[in-house]
Amino acid sequence: MYPKSIQKLIELFRKFPTIGPRTASRFVFYLLKLPSSEVVQLLAAIQQLKQLVKLCAWCFDPFEVKEDEANTGLCSICRDPSRDKTLLCVVEKESDLEALEKTKSYTGLYFILGGNVGQLKKEDLQNIRVEELKARLKAQNPKEVILATNLTTEGETTALYLERVLQPLGVEIKRLGRGLPIGSELEYADEETLRQALAARR
Amino acid sequence: MYPKSIQKLIELFRKFPTIGPRTASRFVFYLLKLPSSEVVQLLAAIQQLKQLVKLCAWCFDPFEVKEDEANTGLCSICRDPSRDKTLLCVVEKESDLEALEKTKSYTGLYFILGGNVGQLKKEDLQNIRVEELKARLKAQNPKEVILATNLTTEGETTALYLERVLQPLGVEIKRLGRGLPIGSELEYADEETLRQALAARR
Amino acid sequence: MYPKSIQKLIELFRKFPTIGPRTASRFVFYLLKLPSSEVVQLLAAIQQLKQLVKLCAWCFDPFEVKEDEANTGLCSICRDPSRDKTLLCVVEKESDLEALEKTKSYTGLYFILGGNVGQLKKEDLQNIRVEELKARLKAQNPKEVILATNLTTEGETTALYLERVLQPLGVEIKRLGRGLPIGSELEYADEETLRQALAARR
């Protein structure tokens, strides 16, 4: 058994996403060997993260406060006047937004749900920003909302749930195109994907 | 080293698709243990395959000669009067046809290329049935051809090559829909697939 | 669904070790494309295997009949006068014998059990050549028997079972050395292997 201070930190690192006990203990030994100056740097970077980064008031993507010179409370995408305000893309989390930005082919705005509705249990529904999304739609009034949740069971359930919630608002609701991904082979594609690919042929 | 008769058969089994030396030798020991009656059964089944199965004159899918009572030279799909003759789906190989049939959502006819054009080298072009496809199009005269090659580099090259070859024939040419497959997550999708999914939103 | 002759052969190939339905069907399409001359070659090789190869009367390893000019009924290892007859190594199957021969560091004789005792059920016990092994020991009268079964649960159970059966015969019984394999790291070794490696340090 490792000493308490080590055990304590291993447990905290185990809560980090994807980290098991073995990697958590490697993190601790890494820190033990790290020169004090670099540990200080790490501690400072974590503290600064909490001090300098805020969530955007519109889309909930994190942004650096000091870059928001006019003190709008908005991230750089939401502040950008060249983005198309008639489009709103709803994603589950920050890295999904980042993935879509990397394609350089979407010019509208985003909204981060902060998760998905999971099994549609009461506590799952509180996991995502539904009221904030409704308020956002009223304020932005886009022509089209793209529900870009993952194509997992949880993501699909989330999109169906949001479709029902947003319907009364009268906005056009779309989903990302389904079909065969680049590099795929028909023989290994699942039936439903093939069915979608046949239906969406063009 | 195994005895010659074993070594010989191992080498023949190694030519089977996906089979390495270890599995090939396991096949031989499997046959050595198999009762003679079952070996006879296997040999008969291989011989019958070559005797009873022919390639369809239209689509090149293998079919059982004796089921073709009217001696049409056609497989059961091509013989089926209820299939939609205005549609022709071009695939690389038999198992791709089988995968599309399993979706139960395609009602047209097929054409099996017998491979792909690979790197577009001269010998690669002889790998696929281009002349047969052109003759088939003239005979069937479908309204729409679906180039359902794989979304791999070789499959895409094949589709581009066929598009160029078939253009003078004036038929409408389509491809399978691209996009996110069922079960996928945005974060792990490649950029091109995301781009296609955005373009094909609906 | 594939035609009957294809379906039949797919089912026979599915019985081959490690082969699932997809690979089995690829085997059939491979054979359909194969020139008739090569199919004839394959059929001949399978027939010759059953005609030319016999199991050694002593160790049950397969050998080529025609190489056994003196008609001893023995494989080349058992016929080899330079092999050490005071040692007998008992293995589960042919490929284990082959693996040990490749080390070029064992000079004794072998005995192939033909399997393992599995869960020690009655039918499992009939899976292995126990009576043949006892007869062999009486005939060869080696000084040392090495029970070289796998270190899996089934292999270990088989070794324990054989130890009990062979004890009355008064021969010295050994097992292969346990410990850390080449290339391994302590951190990823299981506890029992580490315990054995500590006990067997030298």
Added chain:
Amino acid sequence: MYPKSIQKLIELFRKFPTIGPRTASRFVFYLLKLPSSEVVQLLAAIQQLKQLVKLCAWCFDPFEVKEDEANTGLCSICRDPSRDKTLLCVVEKESDLEALEKTKSYTGLYFILGGNVGQLKKEDLQNIRVEELKARLKAQNPKEVILATNLTTEGETTALYLERVLQPLGVEIKRLGRGLPIGSELEYADEETLRQALAARR
């Protein structure tokens, strides 16, 4: 692109063992969502690690200073009077010591090298505590030293190097037992491991 404070912390997390860019960014979003109280807890745990944990003066395993009431500068294993001082087990790193302790079958003392000699380059040799090991041997004067480095190329090279360095000291040097690990199959074992397993049969 993420804002600077996020990018900075992603880069620091990427230096953690086994962590790539995607996981590093997931760490940052995890911290952004974490309540401030838990971030404070994490920062405190990292600071305490550096303040409360020291490396043992004998074996270099980290230990909690406050548990060392008599202020010996030694970890709990080195302080334990019941451990066998005639045995010294030399390992590459902390987690190797932990793995051996879990077997509960080693009762001697340890020495952590802090790495391995890699390719035996000059800078690699400074990676490990050779002088400290020699000093330790003179102070402890054990009967037996177990060089329990990994069985990787680097670990083997390290053991060979240490054997040469320690030989003049006249202590008995042993290595961990090599052979087949629990659960292994002969067919898949590498030749050298099988050779060792044959040599170490018992």
